Amino acid sequence: MAKLELLPAVDVRDGQAVRLVHGESGTETSYGSPLDAALAWQRSGAEWLHLVDLDAAFGTGDNRALVREVTEVMDIKVELSGGIRDDDTLAAALATGCTRVNLGTAALETPEWVAKVIAEHGDRIAVGLDVRGTTLRGRGWTRDGGDLYETLARLDSEGCARYVVTDIAKDGTLQGPNLELLKNVCAATDKPVVASGGVSSLDDLRAIAELVPQGVEGAIVGKALYAKAFTLEEALEEVSR
Numbered sequence: 001m002a003k004l005e006l007l008p009a010v011d012v013r014d015g016q017a018v019r020l021v022h023g024e025s026g027t028e029t030s031y032g033s034p035l036d037a038a039l040a041w042q043r044s045g046a047e048w049l050h051l052v053d054l055d056a057a058f059g060t061g062d063n064r065a066l067v068r069e070v071t072e073v074m075d076i077k078v079e080l081s082g083g084i085r086d087d088d089t090l091a092a093a094l095a096t097g098c099t100r101v102n103l104g105t106a107a108l109e110t111p112e113w114v115a116k117v118i119a120e121h122g123d124r125i126a127v128g129l130d131v132r133g134t135t136l137r138g139r140g141w142t143r144d145g146g147d148l149y150e151t152l153a154r155l156d157s158e159g160c161a162r163y164v165v166t167d168i169a170k171d172g173t174l175q176g177p178n179l180e181l182l183k184n185v186c187a188a189t190d191k192p193v194v195a196s197g198g199v200s201s202l203d204d205l206r207a208i209a210e211l212v213p214q215g216v217e218g219a220i221v222g223k224a225l226y227a228k229a230f231t232l233e234e235a236l237e238e239v240s241r
């Protein structure tokens with residue numbers, strides 16, 4: 001069986017590594033230097049880093065220079081997310097040397113532009129499907145943006161390479177992933193799915209890994225690592241069995 005990829009998360013707000021609850025601004029717990037966190041995950045054996053500029057996502061500024069610095073220092077693959085919505089922000093993100101970017105709001109608000117950049121950049125573009133129920137949310141998860149499955153069908157028809165699927169109700173809560181949502185999305189697309197939000201234990205990772213044959217390729221892990229629910233080494237060992 002193909003192994004589940006793990007993407008430890010570094011979410012950046014105001015220059016700090018943070019975790020939010022339900023992605024809500026104002027719920028930050030701070031975990032210090034984003035570069036130190038990223039380097040720690042790399043030293044622990046991560047092959048990927050999921051790096052989010054929350055200020056860019058919320059429209060409260062950006063951490064672009066810091067995100068670029070972190071990405072440039074990493075020897076591992078980096079997925080960049082947060083506020084990538086037009087030619088300028090996409091060019092800046094891709095120029096960091098990241099492996100791929102994750103588009104969210106743009107897929108809801110400027111579908112023609114997203115179709116164009118999918119055609120231009122292929123596998124370097126993933127789309128984040130951030131949902132409450134089956135309603136997508138954009139602008140830092142603050143605004144409704146349409147139906148999950150209609151949007152997924154449209155993006156599939158445009159050749160989107162991969163989806164990062166987050167149940168906002170689970171994100172940052174340590175309440176476990178929404179396995180039903182992951183199964184439903186996998187049933188609706190042939191493209192790989194990266195699971196995000198809610199992982200709390202090695203059991204959760206085992207449960208996500210069981211969905212690899214259905215199309216889940218990876219799992220993003222944030223809060224659980226910062227809260228020391230398990231170590232990244234333990235998680236990597238778990239998904240390599």
Ligand SMILES: O=C(O)c1ccccc1NCC(=O)[C@H](O)[C@H](O)COP(=O)(O)O
Nearest residue numbers: 009023057140171172196197198222223
């Ligand atoms: O990714 C975004 O653009 C974003 C926007 C607004 C709020 C949060 C956002 N991302 C959060 C993440 O990607 C988390 O790192 C990830 O879901 C990990 O969640 P958890 O394991 O539950 O801490």
